[in-house]
Structure formats: C-alpha cells, structure tokens
Amino acid sequence: MEPLFTPEQLAEIHAYHLPYYIRAAVDPFARLGLMALQLGVLVQPFHRMATAAAAGLEHRLGFLRTAPVSRVFFQAMDRLWGESGWGAAVLFALLTDLFIRLVYTPVDTWFNYTLEHRHGMSNYTPGAYAWDVLKEQAVTTLALTALVIGLYGLARRVRRWWLVLGVPVALLMLVASALDPYRDLLYYKQKPLPEGALRTRLTGLLEKAGVSFADMRVEETSVSSRRVQAYFAGQGPTRTIVLNDVILKEFSEDEVLAAVAHEAGHVHESKWLGRIASSLALVAFLFAIDRLLRVSASRGWFGATRFADIRTLPLIWLLLFCVFLVGKPIAGAFSREREREADRYALRLTGDVESFRRMLVKAARVNKMDPEPPRWVVLKGMSHPPIGERLAALPPPP
Ligand SMILES: [Zn+2]
Structure with a gap:
C-alpha cells in the first residue's frame, strides 16, 4: 500500500503540529503562573475596580431598579444573591476572565487564525473570525454570570x-x-441532507445498526475550516446525523458510510458508568469548593470578609485547573479505547475494510493529522488514537 504521506507532506505536517506540541508543553506552566499572579497580586485591585464600576453603574442606571420592566429583573437578582451587591461580584468575575483572555488573545489568534491559514486549514476571513470570537465571548459572559449568581448566590x-x-x-x-x-x-448553517443514493444508503446502514435518528443534516463548516467532520448530536428522539459540507465533497459514498458506521459504534457504548462517575465527581467537586470557601472565609484569604466572598473565584479556577490536569490523561485513555472499539464496530457493521482504510487515509490527509505524535502528547489526553495506530489496527489488505 502506498505510504500515507510523501516525505514533503510529512515535513509540512510536522511543521504544522510542532507549535501545538510546544504549546501543550508550556501552557500548563503559563496558566499556573497567570493564576498565581491573579491570586497573589491582582485579586484586590480587580475587586476594588469592580466595586467602583458597580457603584458608578448604580449611580447612572439606578433608575432601572424602579422602572416597570427591569424592576422584575433586579428584584430577581437581589433575591438570588440574597442581598444587593451582585453587580460588583459579576463584574469582578468578568474582569478576571477578561484579563486571562486578553493575555491569551495574541497566542490564540496566532494559533487559530495565522497558523491555520499558513497550512491551508482555514477559510476564515478576518471579519468572520472576529465575529466568532465575539460570539464565544458573549456565551462566556452569560455562562460566567449564571455561574457567579448560581454558585455564590x-x-x-x-x-x-x-x-x-x-x-x-x-x-x-x-x-x-x-x-x-x-x-x-x-x-x-445547517440544511437537510438531500434525498438520494447517499441518504438512502445511510438510512439502511443505521437501520442495520439499530440506531434511530431524527434527521440527517449537512453543516456548512467550510466558511471557517477545511477539515472533514461527521458526528452524531443528541440522544434518542433528538439524535441528528451531522455531516459537514467538506466531507461530502472529499469522500466517496463508501467512505462516508465508513465514517458514519464508526459514529454508530459510539451510540452503542454503555454510557451509564461514565455518567454516574461524572455526576459523583461534580458533587464531590462542589463539596471541595464549599470547604475551600469556608477556610478562605475563616482565614481571610485574598481579603475575603465572609463566606462565599467573590474574591475566592480565582481560587476555584485554580482548583478546576488541577482537576482537569489530573483528569484529562485518564479521560483521554478511556476515550481512545472507545474510539478503537468504534473502529472495530464499524468494520463489523459494513464488512468493508478497504473503504474504512481509505476513509482514515483521506481524513488524515485532508485534516493533516500527525500519524505518529509524540507519546507524551498522546498520554496527556488525546481523545483519539494516532491515525497511524488506527490504520495499523485494521486487518491487512488481501
Ligand atoms: Zn469516534
């Protein structure tokens, strides 16, 4: 069989991935340093700024407290928070998040825009990229506000x-x-997968796999990326088979079938153990936060003057960071095992090893996957086994 990549292609793929590997090695230390800076130096000035800004807003927009419609909102927030003063807490949370985000903006832009363009992986225009970043920031702002009010309140x-x-x-x-x-x-944007041979064959395949679904859709990701992608979203009555427009252009019907057969394998995984484990982990994590908040309050850490003082928020981020640092390699190992099983399932379902092999090869070429990433990168928490390993695990060609 012909090699996956020519030496020139392989050199380009290594040049593409090397910055990612460097970032993977450096980033945990950089984040720890930033969090230490926030906890050690910035908590008090940020808190003072947030309190002053909230007071200024109160002064200028205080009439909203009594205006007919916004009054309901303010009353609800006061009740959720237990008193007034939630504005300063939310602003403090947004300020700490914004600080980290601003520090990372040059790095993120270089990785997500410059590097991707340099290697022909991105179709983003500067405007579309900036718009997506803004949308993400809006989602983060809403989530942070909900977290602050929900958890601390x-x-x-x-x-x-x-x-x-x-x-x-x-x-x-x-x-x-x-x-x-x-x-x-x-x-x-998404649209339904048009009626035709592919849709008919996919429907037959999923019937054979015993996978029910609500719809098959085509997602137009080519506005931002040149990667191929197929995934199932949702569960049972909401399950949707999503193929992106790139995969429909790049893959033959047999290859799309192979990719969907792999996804069908994921549907049959037993998920209850993972779900119960993550539910228990969540409650245990919240309990750990409770202990941390109590110790912070009694010792007056970071200027905390009471239980659930918002100034302890960066400490919670640090705890969360440590949980992910330890948890990601473990979750990655389980995930890679599930991916291997989904590959084996797909082969049993279609019985078409050659199409599956071509599907993996094409995915590797189009998405410029490193066939043999460094072992430590894999162990640090890669969700899929390296593509070289997945190809090697297939039965040999006749
Ligand atoms: Zn998978």
Missing part, C-alpha cells in the same frame, strides 16, 4: 448548597446532551 443563602446545586446540575448534565443538535447552530 446559593452558597450565601443555603447551608448545603453543594448538594442543592450538585444534584440538579448532575441531572441536567444527563439531559444536556439531548440539546447538542442545537448548539452548533450558533456558529454554522
């Missing part, structure tokens, strides 16, 4: 808040994946 009012918050959020996580089909609509 509840902790201030309810003694066993970690249980009161943990159980419903854990339950919410269980059903959240049912909403997956709608998340991507924020970024990409």
